[in-house]
């Protein structure tokens with residue numbers, strides 16, 4: 001049995017210890033918002049937060065996720081400024097990469113509330129989007145940064 | 155019964171209840187168990203298969219096109235909503251089942267492709283909306299005992315001249331009993347309120363919160379997962395295999411041979427994948443085991459020097475060439491390309507004795523359904539395709555050979571339990587159905603005044619259409635229209651020209667790849683035209699303008715892009731500018747690219763100005779998004795993309811060796827839409843073709859190096875710069 005803490009809930013799953021966290025999230029926990037794109041740490045579609053940091057869930061054997069706080073797209077509040085900015089800027093196309101993009105952007109903004117274009121590129125360079133939504137992702141991150149900034153001042 | 159089938163059942167029941175209690179301008183069609191006979195009933199009068207109005211005023215549009223990012227779950231509803239005069243905020247979308255009533259209005263089966271959705275559905279969906287509107291108005295008029303002409307509809311309400319109003323939700327029962335009007339008056343497009351205005355996508359919230367259901371997200375009770383070991387060489391066959399070690403992997407349930415290879419079926423994806431790694435298969439690799447792409451390019455280049463089948467001839471190119479004062483000639487080469495949609499291929503099948511349900515992201519549902527029925531030994535109407543969201547399509551999920559659907563049904567036939575066949579990224583990358591390799595040889599002659607008088611373009615590449623059901627319609631006199639599109643209809647006023655074609659047969663499966671033939675012809679034609687301009691010392695923009703004097707829409711976008719890009723103004727040191735214009739799928743696009751080249755030969759694209767004339771627009775924000783998307787897609791190919799083969803084996807496997815454009819490589823894209831009342835064109839594909847030549851022409855302007863081979867890797871760039 002492997003114990004996982006995902007989106008604030010505790011789960012016990014019976015899976016081989018080397019199964020990547022990605023597949024446990026998708027198959028056992030039915031959290032299919034986290035996507036499979038490459039299985040090799042090359043695309044970022046599977047990005048989740050592990051103890052607040054953006055990580056590739058396809059590269060984490062589930063045994064190593066024990067005792068850590070995992071957050072997936074489903075665990076991010078619906079009114080989260082990043083999700084809102086994604087809607088305002090109309091980022092999504094096919095949508096497959098977007099949960100991973102949003103998780104990466106959220107982690108970036110936590111560390112760096114006012115990133116420059118260059119800092120955004122650096123942080124997001126490993127999140128691929130075949131639909132080419134990069135320009136809008138950049139804009140949405142700025143929008144979210146502004147919104148979060150406003151909220152903070154209140 | 156599976157929870158997914160339960161879901162459909164529930165919808166069916168809900169729909170069934172509404173048959174008596176609501177206005178369903180789709181009758182019981184969408185979820186009835188006899189799609190085909192319902193479809194027969196509605197044949198010839200289709201509009202009512204697309205709309206459902208609920209008692210609470212909720213509006214559901216049943217959309218017959220697949221949403222793969224191009225925004226069709228928003229643009230098509232906009233067309234209906236415009237005529238229905240409904241509250242846009244109440245609109246939701248459902249994927250249609252497969253039925254004749256949902257066939258493509260031109261292709262005659264359910265297809266999403268060719269950038270055709272908006273123009274091919276415009277009239278039908280407008281009429282569907284208008285019909286519903288008229289019936290709602292008639293219902294209100296009857297309630298009030300007034301003339302329908304004294305009422306109008308607005309924002310989901312029917313309003314009488316006196317000011318009294320009834321909401322659509324209140325009218326559904328009555329409206330359902332109104333006669334269906336034969337002829338409806340469509341709105342004057344100049345009075346449109348929704349169509350032509352930027353609207354938020356209806357699918358965005360689900361895609362942002364992670365609830366959007368894609369094929370790979372399908373889950374059925376008791377479902378197993380399979381991965382398939384396929385031949386390392388296209389066309390190869392299994393000779394024998396040992397499954398003992400695979401079967402010993404925890405979770406593996408079954409190892410089964412299917413025509414395409416050996417499937418490992420397990421409780422979960424990881425077990426199946428581990429099981430596959432433990433398989434021991436011996437293959438008969440077949441006749442293509444020696445194939446290598448460098449050899450193909452060499453052979454193709456040889457073929458390009460010989461006359462092919464004539465696709466178009468005008469004037470007397472040979473004589474004109476003989477008389478020319480400047481003569482130029484060049485060879486161009488582009489590689490195989492994978493679609494590499496971010497969601498790898500997958501297909502879930504629940505096959506029972508009396509029926510089959512399939513969940514997949516398909517762009518060709520009718521073809522896939524019929525193929526599945528054939529393999530399963532069922533009647534087409536016993537097979538139901540549930541179209542999910544597509545995590546990208548780009549043509550790969552529109553396969554006339556139905557490869558990923560047929561294979562999944564083959565697996566299901568043996569397994570006899572619901573099963574999801576998952577392709578890993580490596581499987582997807584190596585699965586074939588690529589954009590073909592093309593080699594082109596071009597020759598041009600110019601007179602003493604620098605006028606282009608002769609043009610000869612020989613194209614070499616595999617036919618996409620040959621061997622598909624589209625052959626009869628799309629191959630004429632041996633010429634596959636998709637091989638020469640964008641070349642034989644070159645827009646420039648050249649008096650003497652010849653376009654000919656060789657279509658070698660190679661065992662690597664090929665398919666339409668976002669913008670199809672245009673993905674290579676635009677690069678070749680627009681680059682070589684630039685070469686011709688430079689021979690004469692003319693500005694490449696002015697050179698084009700003059701040659702487009704009889705092509706106002708080409709010229710319109712060319713001038714707009716040039717003007718917005720500041721064509722002719724001085725650029726910072728180290729920057730170059732290039733231009734290209736191309737028509738495809740009924741739309742006209744010009745792009746100006748600003749580039750730099752590092753000393754290591756890395757091409758960087760900083761800014762792209764894109765002008766598009768796609769006729770009357772539906773959702774301008776989607777048009778801008780599709781231009782950004784097409785440019786990124788085209789840049790991935792121009793800068794990085796190549797599938798190569800050695801000893802019949804695909805050398806690439808994942809995004810480390812088949813790189814896609816990344817965030818730091820994305821240029822600033824500015825999109826300018828030409829206001830137009832022309833017939834609408836497509837927007838999903840036409841953004842792709844002009845970017846590669848615009849960039850190549852910019853690199854030439856900056857460095858004097860002409861890039862005639864894609865992708866523009868640092869090695870090819872440095873080689874070209876050394877001359």
Ligand code: FES
Nearest residue numbers: 037038039044058
């Ligand atoms: S699926 Fe994990 S990085 Fe691509």
Ligand code: FES
Nearest residue numbers: 094095129130131
């Ligand atoms: S939106 Fe399609 S891959 Fe990013």
